[in-house]
Amino acid sequence: MNVVVVENLSKRYGSIIAVDNFNFSANEGEILALVGPDGAGKTSIFRSVCGLLNYDSGSIAVSGYNVSREFDKVKPHLGYMPQNFSLYPDLSVEENLFFYAGMFGLKKKEFSEKKKHLYQFSGLGPFYDRRAGALSGGMKQKLALSCALVHDPKVLMLDEPTTGVDPLSRRQFWDILKELRNSGSTIIVSTPYMDEVALSDRAIFIFDGKKLAEGTPAELPRLFSGKAYRADVTPTHELMEKLGKIDGLSSRRFGSSVHIYVAENDALENYDSQLETLGIQRDALHEIPPDLEDTFIQLMGR
Amino acid sequence: MDKIRYIAIKELRHILRDPRSLIIAILMPILMTFLYGYAINLDIKNIKLAVLDFDNSFESRELVGYFYNSGYFLKSEAAPNLYDPEKILKTGDANAVLVIPPGFADAVASQEEFELGLSVDGADANMSAATSSYSSMALMRFIEAKLPPGMEIPGVTLSTQVLYNPDLKSSHFFVPGLIAVILMMISALLTSITIAREKETGTMEQLLTAPVTPQQVIIGKVIPYIGLALLDGIFILFFAVFLFGVPFNGSILLMLFFGIIYIIAALSIGIFISTLVKTQQLAMMAAQLVTVLPSVMLSGYIFEIKNMPQILQYLTYMVPAKYFLIIIRGIMLKGADFTILWIQGTFLILLTIFLLTIATKKFSLKIG
Numbered sequence: 001m002n003v004v005v006v007e008n009l010s011k012r013y014g015s016i017i018a019v020d021n022f023n024f025s026a027n028e029g030e031i032l033a034l035v036g037p038d039g040a041g042k043t044s045i046f047r048s049v050c051g052l053l054n055y056d057s058g059s060i061a062v063s064g065y066n067v068s069r070e071f072d073k074v075k076p077h078l079g080y081m082p083q084n085f086s087l088y089p090d091l092s093v094e095e096n097l098f099f100y101a102g103m104f105g106l107k108k109k110e111f112s113e114k115k116k117h118l119y120q121f122s123g124l125g126p127f128y129d130r131r132a133g134a135l136s137g138g139m140k141q142k143l144a145l146s147c148a149l150v151h152d153p154k155v156l157m158l159d160e161p162t163t164g165v166d167p168l169s170r171r172q173f174w175d176i177l178k179e180l181r182n183s184g185s186t187i188i189v190s191t192p193y194m195d196e197v198a199l200s201d202r203a204i205f206i207f208d209g210k211k212l213a214e215g216t217p218a219e220l221p222r223l224f225s226g227k228a229y230r231a232d233v234t235p236t237h238e239l240m241e242k243l244g245k246i247d248g249l250s251s252r253r254f255g256s257s258v259h260i261y262v263a264e265n266d267a268l269e270n271y272d273s274q275l276e277t278l279g280i281q282r283d284a285l286h287e288i289p290p291d292l293e294d295t296f297i298q299l300m301g302r
Numbered sequence: 303m304d305k306i307r308y309i310a311i312k313e314l315r316h317i318l319r320d321p322r323s324l325i326i327a328i329l330m331p332i333l334m335t336f337l338y339g340y341a342i343n344l345d346i347k348n349i350k351l352a353v354l355d356f357d358n359s360f361e362s363r364e365l366v367g368y369f370y371n372s373g374y375f376l377k378s379e380a381a382p383n384l385y386d387p388e389k390i391l392k393t394g395d396a397n398a399v400l401v402i403p404p405g406f407a408d409a410v411a412s413q414e415e416f417e418l419g420l421s422v423d424g425a426d427a428n429m430s431a432a433t434s435s436y437s438s439m440a441l442m443r444f445i446e447a448k449l450p451p452g453m454e455i456p457g458v459t460l461s462t463q464v465l466y467n468p469d470l471k472s473s474h475f476f477v478p479g480l481i482a483v484i485l486m487m488i489s490a491l492l493t494s495i496t497i498a499r500e501k502e503t504g505t506m507e508q509l510l511t512a513p514v515t516p517q518q519v520i521i522g523k524v525i526p527y528i529g530l531a532l533l534d535g536i537f538i539l540f541f542a543v544f545l546f547g548v549p550f551n552g553s554i555l556l557m558l559f560f561g562i563i564y565i566i567a568a569l570s571i572g573i574f575i576s577t578l579v580k581t582q583q584l585a586m587m588a589a590q591l592v593t594v595l596p597s598v599m600l601s602g603y604i605f606e607i608k609n610m611p612q613i614l615q616y617l618t619y620m621v622p623a624k625y626f627l628i629i630i631r632g633i634m635l636k637g638a639d640f641t642i643l644w645i646q647g648t649f650l651i652l653l654t655i656f657l658l659t660i661a662t663k664k665f666s667l668k669i670g
Contacts, residue, residue, distance in 0.1 A: 037349035050511050075513040086508040090319040091312065102308030225618070 001028045001057055003155055003186045004049060009058035011044050011209075018056070026155070026188050033197050034190040035296070036206035044209075046159045049188075050080045051141040063154055076104070079153035081144045083160045089133025091126050093143055095263040096132050098152060105150035109148075118146040121130025121176055147178065149191060150170050156180065158189040162196065174199050194293045205296050212299040217292065218273040222289035223260075224298055229268060231258040232284050239287075246274050251299050254293075260285070261298050303612035304577025305514050311498065316524055327492065331484045331534045336542045336664050338476045342399070348353035349433050352378035352384060352396035361448075367443040369400065374436040387421035398422045398433045410448055477542040478630045479603040481535050482623045483594065485561065486568045489531045490593040491586060493524055493572030499583035501576075516665045524569045531565045532558075542634075551637030560629050560647060567622040568593065570657035576665040622657075625650040 004026040011019040019041045026032045045051040049060055051071045059213075060067040063077040087096045098119065101111040119125035122142040127135065132143055141161050148156060158177075158219045162170040174196065177187055181201070198217045199201040205212035205220070213223050233239065235253040243258070246256065249271055251260045260266050262301050274281060290298075317324060351369060355362050369375050378396035387399035401419030409416035420437050422430045500506040509519070542548040575588045598604060598613060601623035607615055618624050625646045632638035632646075640647065 047507075052507060052510055072513065075511065078511060080508060080511040082504055082507040084507075086504040086506075088312070088316070088505060089503075095312075095315065099308060099312045099506075100512065103305060103509065103514055105304070107511065144508075212322040294303055 003028045003063055004025065004188065005061045006045070006049065009045065009048060009055055009060065011048060011055045011294075017209050019048070022058070022206075022209065022211060023072055024204055024211065024214070025085075026186050027268070029181060029184050029187055030201040031177060031187045031199070033190060033200035033246060034188065034206055035192070035194065035197055035203050036190075037192060040206040043159055044175065045143035046080075046157050046190060047084075047186075047204075049079060050157055051075075055206075055274060057064050060177070064181075071098040077147035077153060077154045078214055079151070081148045081156070081158045081161055085140050085144060087132045087144055087147060092129045092131055093135070094128040096143060100147040108277045115149055117277075118149060119189075121179065122130060122146050123172075125148045136169075137165050138172065141165055141173060142170070142176070145173070149180075154186060156185055156187045158187065160190050160192065160194065162191065194291075194296065196204075197292050201300065205299060206297075207300050212296070220292055221290050221295050222297045225264040226266065226298075227262050228286045228288050228290040228294050229260045230254070230288045231260055231280050232286075233258055240280055246271060250298060252290070252294075252297050259288070259294055259297075261290075261294065305518045306522040306525070307531070309519060309523040310516075311658035313518075313523050314526045315640055316496070317530065319635040323492075327488060327530055328534065328537070331480075331488070332539055332541065335477060335480060335538050338480050349374055349398060349429065349436065350375050350378040350396045351375040351433075352380045352390050352399045354387065354399060354401045356404045357402045357406040361407040361410045362402045365406070365441070366400070368440045371435070372436060372440045372443075374432075375440075375608050387419070390648060391421060391423050394574075395430055396423075398437070400437070411452055446546075473522040474546075474629070474635060477538070477548050478545055479601070479627050481538050481542075481561075481630055482601065482626045483597045483603065484538060484586075485531050485535055485565055485626075486571075486593045486597045488534050488566050489527060489568035490572035490575070491570050492527050492530070494575040494589045495582050496523055496527070496577070497573065497576035500577055502581050512527065518660060520573055520662060520665055522575070527569065528562070528565050530596045532561065533539045533570070535561055548634060550634050552633030553639065556635050556640060557630065560626065560633075560643075560650065563647075563650055564622060564626040567650065567654035567657050570654065570661040571622075574657065574664060577595055577661070596621045600624070601627050602636075620653070622650060622653055625653070 002025040004024075006022060006024050008018050009022040010017070022041070022045060024032075034045065036042055042054075044053060048055045048063065049067065049135065051067050051074060055068075062074045062119065065071075065073040065077075069255070071254055080300050088099070094115070097115060101114065120144070124139060124142055124146065126137065132140065135143060143163065145156075145158070149156075151196070155270065162173055165173065177189065179189055180201075187263060189196075193198075197220070200217065202214070202216055204214045213220060215223070232261065234256065235258045239258070240253060243249065248266055249260055249262065251261075253291075260275075262271075268285065275285075276282075312390070317327075353366050353369075355366065370377065375398075378390070378399075380390045380393055380395040384390050387401060390396050399419075399421045401421070403419070406416060406418070407416075418441070420434065422433045497506075500509065539550070543550050551651050571593055572589060575592060576585055579585045579588055596617075598620045600607075600610075600621045602618070603623065605626070607618050610618070629638075629643050629645045629650070632643055633658075636642075
């Protein structure tokens with residue numbers, strides 16, 4: 001069942017098109033990742049779904065209610081965690097939770113039960129009287145997530161929840177998300193990190209406000225066409241620039257090596273001489289299975 | 303209702319957790335009261351008065367005594383051999399010259415009409431106005447002392463008549479007005495900043511996804527500031543009455559009633575500003591521009607409205623402080639009641655409703 005349905009969503013800011021005729025839906029009980037670089041339009045989509053943005057055209061439904069017409073009915077079903085930390089730094093952990101519980105109409109008794117549960121999974125219990133502003137990055141995100149969860153929403157909208165969070169806290173955060181998914185929540189999460197796609201159930205690649213591709217972490221790399229090679233050379237700025245000028249090839253820096261992509265009806269042999277002038281010998285190139293990031297880069301370049 | 307309470311509690315916590323702002327909100331009004339009460343003193347004292355006594359009688363010396371003992375005049379050190387008032391004033395050693403022609407004593411005894419001369423240096427308009435009124439006062443007291451009670455004062459006409467502030471003390475005039483300025487500043491400034499802060503730090507974004515209405519957010523947020531502004535008002539009033547001896551002749555309840563209406567008008571302006579700006583700094587500047595300046599300059603607080611250019615006079619109708627100033631001075635100095643104040647009161651209430659309507663209409667639950 002589709003809990004969130006977005007159809008033909010468009011939003012422009014002046015002459016800039018942030019979201020361009022975007023369609024997607026989220027099923028009940030899945031983690032859907034929206035993946036794309038900064039400025040791809042993720043936040044505009046999130047704000048539109050959460051009723052914070054006057055989008056230009058299209059329709060959005062959450063739990064069967066139209067977001068622009070029946071937003072009051074949508075609100076109890078929706079938990080939103082904005083990209084930037086959006087809780088009150090001068091209030092304590094518990095005061096923040098208490099405030100949001102109040103905003104969603106929880107009774108005092110309901111809150112004290114809910115509180116226990118939230119402290120349990122977030123591990124924030126020992127810090128209940130610490131000011132939110134004094135928490136570490138990872139704990140801040142857990143608190144923001146807890147505040148978005150006080151009213152047991154069916155749908156969680158998390159806009160880049162792990163950006164700027166250390167790797168250990170990121171893993172813990174994703175463990176919590178999986179737990180929530182297993183208990184039936186639908187989670188839509190945006191991320192600039194490709195490795196988080198592998199943790200989600202389904203992912204959508206976004207670039208320039210458009211959908212590039214959609215599928216499970218296993219399906220997505222199959223959308224790669226042609227072949228991918230790893231070149232064991234130092235990816236200097238100059239080298240990357242010259243590689244970019246070769247028609248027919250696409251390439252990207254990958255750690256201390258370079259990935260080079262050849263289209264389906266083409267072959268690496270056609271570029272041997274050009275690569276050699278750049279100092280890339282044939283025996284320095286190894287064919288590799290394309291990963292998610294290779295796929296994204298190739299789709300982006302099309 | 304519950305949600306309003308939650309928001310108000312949260313807002314109160316913000317206020318209490320930020321001691322610096324709290325100190326500013328409490329201390330600044332008190333400091334300003336002292337400043338306006340003591341330092342900015344428009345009372346004119348120590349007017350240098352030279353006397354040309356051609357009568358040289360007991361009565362004339364007695365009259366001169368009334369002048370110097372009034373507390374406003376000092377003996378001028380002008381050269382005693384100058385007998386022309388104009389020459390004396392030109393030396394700059396005197397601000398005013400009192401001329402008592404011969405025959406003054408006889409005139410007092412027979413209660414005839416008599417003319418005294420007073421030449422005043424008009425270069426300082428304030429000084430000259432004060433000199434003539436203080437002189438009239440001194441003369442009046444002299445004549446009253448000389449006449450049997452109930453008798454008409456012959457031949458004396460006073461061109462200036464000072465009511466309600468018989469000592470012409472400027473603190474009586476300034477301190478009530480200060481309440482109008484400070485209430486406006488605290489209310490508008492702090493509300494516009496508190497809403498702008500939620501926008502700037504992004505907390506508004508998460509708040510707006512909760513099932514709350516704009517009205518609940520606004521009311522909840524401003525309640526603590528109404529309290530804070532009232533507290534400030536009471537502080538200033540306290541200092542005004544007990545420190546500067548400003549009289550409080552009217553009803554405290556009536557004052558409180560209009561005070562709250564005035565605060566709501568100020569809060570509405572603050573909310574309206576916050577809908578237009580996105581940062582606290584802009585909110586602060588806009589609030590000062592829109593509230594403090596007009597409340598000081600266009601309300602009749604310092605400058606008389608009837609002396610302003612016509613366009614500015616029309617503009618003053620949109621300044622809540624204009625009405626509140628008349629109300630508060632009326633209540634404190636004259637003991638005026640609602641039958642006297644209802645016109646100003648109605649204007650203030652209408653303006654408040656107008657501002658509040660615009661503010662709530664403009665306050666939206668969208669961020670873009």
